[in-house]
Amino acid sequence: MRSLPLAAAGLLALTLTACTAGTTAPPALGARPTTTSTEPAALPAATLELWHGFSTDVETKAFEDAIAGFTTKFPQIKVVAKKGIQDAQITQAIRGGQAPDVAASFTTDNVAQWCKSGAFQDLTPVIAQDGIDLNVLPAAARSYTEFEGRRCTMPLLADAYGLYYNKALMKGEPPPKTLSELTELTKKLTVRDAEGNIEVAGFIPSFQYYENSPSHLGPMVGAKWYNDDGTSAIGSDPAWKQLLQWQKELVDWYGYDKLEKFRKGLGDEWGAEHPFFEGKVAMVLDGEWRNAMIAADPEAKDLDYGTAPLPVADDKPDLYGSGFTAGTVIGVPKGAKHPQQAWELVKYLTTDTQSLVTLSNALRNVPTTKAAMDHPDLAKDERFATFLDIFAHPKTSTLPANVNSVFNQDAFSTFLIEWEKGAVKDLDAGLAGVDKRIDDKMKLSGG
Numbered sequence: 001m002r003s004l005p006l007a008a009a010g011l012l013a014l015t016l017t018a019c020t021a022g023t024t025a026p027p028a029l030g031a032r033p034t035t036t037s038t039e040p041a042a043l044p045a046a047t048l049e050l051w052h053g054f055s056t057d058v059e060t061k062a063f064e065d066a067i068a069g070f071t072t073k074f075p076q077i078k079v080v081a082k083k084g085i086q087d088a089q090i091t092q093a094i095r096g097g098q099a100p101d102v103a104a105s106f107t108t109d110n111v112a113q114w115c116k117s118g119a120f121q122d123l124t125p126v127i128a129q130d131g132i133d134l135n136v137l138p139a140a141a142r143s144y145t146e147f148e149g150r151r152c153t154m155p156l157l158a159d160a161y162g163l164y165y166n167k168a169l170m171k172g173e174p175p176p177k178t179l180s181e182l183t184e185l186t187k188k189l190t191v192r193d194a195e196g197n198i199e200v201a202g203f204i205p206s207f208q209y210y211e212n213s214p215s216h217l218g219p220m221v222g223a224k225w226y227n228d229d230g231t232s233a234i235g236s237d238p239a240w241k242q243l244l245q246w247q248k249e250l251v252d253w254y255g256y257d258k259l260e261k262f263r264k265g266l267g268d269e270w271g272a273e274h275p276f277f278e279g280k281v282a283m284v285l286d287g288e289w290r291n292a293m294i295a296a297d298p299e300a301k302d303l304d305y306g307t308a309p310l311p312v313a314d315d316k317p318d319l320y321g322s323g324f325t326a327g328t329v330i331g332v333p334k335g336a337k338h339p340q341q342a343w344e345l346v347k348y349l350t351t352d353t354q355s356l357v358t359l360s361n362a363l364r365n366v367p368t369t370k371a372a373m374d375h376p377d378l379a380k381d382e383r384f385a386t387f388l389d390i391f392a393h394p395k396t397s398t399l400p401a402n403v404n405s406v407f408n409q410d411a412f413s414t415f416l417i418e419w420e421k422g423a424v425k426d427l428d429a430g431l432a433g434v435d436k437r438i439d440d441k442m443k444l445s446g447g
Contacts, residue, residue, distance in 0.1 A: 029121045029332060029339045045076040046338040048345055051085040051093075052104040053328075059083075062362030066355045070348045077341050090333065094119050099335035101342040104156060108326045109409075112147040112401035120152035120331040126343050127151065132351060136369045138391060140325050140398045147401040154350040157365035158327035159287045160387040160396070161216050163311070167304045169200065169282040175308035177320050179220065179246050182283075182311040186250060189282045198254065198262040201275075203283040205250040206259060207416040210269045211285050214412050215399045217243060219324045221313040225408070226400055232438035234412060235431035242313060244419060244427060251420050260421075272297055276305075285310060288387035292364035307386040309393075322395035327368065366391045404441050411437045 054063050060083050067079045082100070087110050090103045103120075114120040127134065134142055141155040165175050169189055176182040186202030193199055206212060218225075223239035226232060234240050251259060266280065267273025270293075275281045277300035291307070294300045312319040330349060332342045349355055356372035359365070361379045366387055372378065373388050380388060390396055402408060415424070415434050424430045 029123065029126050029343055043074060043077065043341055043344060046341045047078040047080060048102060048338055048341055049100040050079055050081045050102040050104070050345065051090060051100040052081060052083060052330075053085055053106045055084040059363060062359050065362070066349060066359050067345075069352065069355050069358070070345055073348065074341075074344065077344070079345065091119065094333050094335060097335055099333035101332065101336040101338050102330065102345050103333050104328055104330040105153075106328055108144040108329055108399065108401070109405045111145060111153055111329060112403045112405060114331070115147035115150040115152040115401070116403055118334055120333055121336070121339065123151050123154065123331065123343070123346070126347075130347065132347070136351070136371065138325075138368075138370075138396065139394070140391075140396050141327070141368050144326055144398045144401060145329055147403075153329035153331040154346055155368040156328040156330045156350055157356070157359055157363060158325055158368050158391055159289065160366050160391040161211065161285060161287050161310065161324045162386050162390050163283055163308045164276060164286050164290060165283045165306050165308065166276065166279060166281075167306055169279060175283070175306065176311045177309075178311050178314045178317070180314050183246070183250055186283070187253065190254075196255070196258060198258055200279065201254075201259075201262060201281045203250075204259070204263060204281060205247045205254075205420075206263055207247070207413065207420060209263055211287065213409070214416060215326075215409065216285060216324045217247075217310075219319070219322060219395075219397050220310050222316055222319055222395075222397075226402065230402075230442065232408070232435040234438070235428070235433075235435040239313070240431060241427060244416075248420060252422075256421050272299055274300070277303060288366055288384060289364055291383050305383075307383045309386065309390055319395055321389065322393040322397070323390040325366075325391050325396050325398050327365070403445055404438070407441050408438045411441075 050067070052063060054060050060081075063081060063083075067081060071077060071079060085103070087105050087107065090100075090105065091110075093099050115122075137155060141158060145151060145153045145155050163175055173185060173188075176185050182203060186205075189200070189202035190198065191200040204212070207214065207217075218240070221239040221243045223243060224233045224237050227236070266275040267278065274293075276284045276286075276290075277294065277297060294303055294305070309321045310323050312322075330346055332339050332346060336342050351369060353369065353371045353375055354377075356367040356369060357375050357378050360367040360372065361377070364384065367373055367378065370392070373392060399405065399409070412434050415430060418424050419427070419430065
């Protein structure tokens with residue numbers, strides 16, 4: 001699982017309309033008689049269409065294996081999976097009255113829009129009807145699958161973000177636990193040539209570097225995105241200012257131009273020339289999937305590295321061990337032809353322990369239920385176990401659902417680029433400007 005570019009996720013930012021005029025509305029979820037059993041024989045035969053974003057051979061094979069478990073349990077239900085589907089395609093299909101029965105998305109950015117508009121059906125009635133205890137999911141996973149009390153998706157697999165460190169470059173140093181330790185170690189491990197150009201970076205603080213988005217870094221200081229009334233909290237929460245001042249001091253220590261020259265000369269994040277693979281960066285923020293990518297790369301599979309939680313603010317030691325999480329979500333779109341059978345598939349894929357273990361072992365993403373994380377069949381060496389612990393940590397956070405999530409992240413990221421290159425002279429005023437952009441957009445959206 002990999003995070004989608006915000007621009008791609010942003011294609012969803014539209015208001016969904018009602019069912020296509022002139023058609024008969026398909027049955028809705030929750031219409032199942034209360035006397036009907038959930039045993040296989042109780043459900044009529046059906047062929048379900050499932051859309052998902054997985055595309056590689058390994059990913060699609062894992063998904064097919066998980067579906068096979070479902071069809072063994074419900075032999076009268078056939079599942080036809082369509083791979084490589086993006087959110088915009090799902091949205092257009094719903095608007096056009098051609099929705100699949102089940103749809104899965106790699107990103108949580110569109111959950112708020114889908115829930116608020118009714119594009120995905122509310123699962124609350126069938127969750128209650130089937131007696132599902134959502135406490136089997138960590139709080140963060142429950143959070144990113146609903147909006148304003150409407151749960152229209154369930155978490156399938158999750159990403160958790162932590163610190164990867166090159167043991168050879170660390171030379172026996174333990175991974176840092178605080179921002180001050182990260183700063184000290186970064187300076188100690190950085191190697192420059194005679195002209196001051198960076199040859200090896202201890203840690204790259206740039207918000208433009210790979211996974212260093214504000215959503216991934218914010219949990220290091222416990223920063224929040226929104227106030228209780230839904231307005232932007234970026235300018236008023238002192239944690240953001242704390243993070244940005246720490247980040248800018250480290251950028252300035254490198255020298256912005258030197259750091260940019262080094263960053264732009266690095267290999268592709270998803271390719272074999274990743275700088276962490278090549279020993280050009282000692283410590284990086286990354287998701288759990290990087291373990292599998294390192295193991296699969298012939299040039300990197302012997303890399304001696306470790307994983308740890310991200311360092312946290314010195315004055316907030318209780319945050320250590322937590323981090324950022326998000327993940328794949330799955331639900332039943334409006335207009336699904338077989339919503340009851342579709343719900344059974346969603347329920348199976350998101351709550352059946354063996355199914356989640358099968359998917360996690362194949363894709364090396366975090367399974368979302370406590371039972372799956374604790375299952376003896378789950379492959380969890382110490383490097384991967386780090387991310388299981390981060391995901392389960394009570395202070396692990398996620399990006400709160402918002403109908404303008406993509407716009408809000410873009411607005412903040414645009415400001416951060418100006419900030420780190422030194423173009424922002426008044427940080428307070430700059431952050432207040434970000435708040436205004438986000439709040440003005442919310443007003444236009446009817447918030």
